[in-house]
Amino acid sequence: MDIVSVVASRRFSAEKMQKVNLFDTPRMFCDLYCFAPGQEQKVHTHPKEDKVYFVLEGHVTFRIGDEERTVGAGHAVLAPMGVPHGVRNDSDVPAVLLVFMAPNPNY
């Protein structure tokens, strides 16, 4: 069975936010994004893919289109295809997000 523990998979680097792949198929991928305080994923756009972020730990500020919102653990956010989106950790504690993208742009 393909089973992973988030606690065992989370990984941080002082250099930049870390992406840890959990699952990868021709149809989708599922990653952990691990942000130390002050780190970010810059605003970018996927032309054909939807992304779901789920905040597992900490607080992050999402930019989706023209809107910004800071949300904590237990919240999910949708970044629809074609809409610019980014995430930053403005807090002073680590943040961990579960990220799901479909379809998988790497196939």
Place this chain on the structure above:
Amino acid sequence: MDIVSVVASRRFSAEKMQKVNLFDTPRMFCDLYCFAPGQEQKVHTHPKEDKVYFVLEGHVTFRIGDEERTVGAGHAVLAPMGVPHGVRNDSDVPAVLLVFMAPNPNY
């Protein structure tokens, strides 16, 4: 911004396990599955879709193919396309799962 709180969305019924849709696009969907003690999602197969389960709360027993595993909060499990899969809550406490599926079979 399309943002949802899991705590505010979770819902249980004595009748059967509850599916609460969080996001739905032509490319994927994201649901909460809420299992009272003793409830299950029977083993079934999606011919073309991958599913990721993430256990948010409680413990559940996954059947993926011929294998069974009981796992708790913080674990993710992949049910690949074409592989029979099911979930049951054999515990005496509620269980809540975040579920992603791609592509979206409803489109």
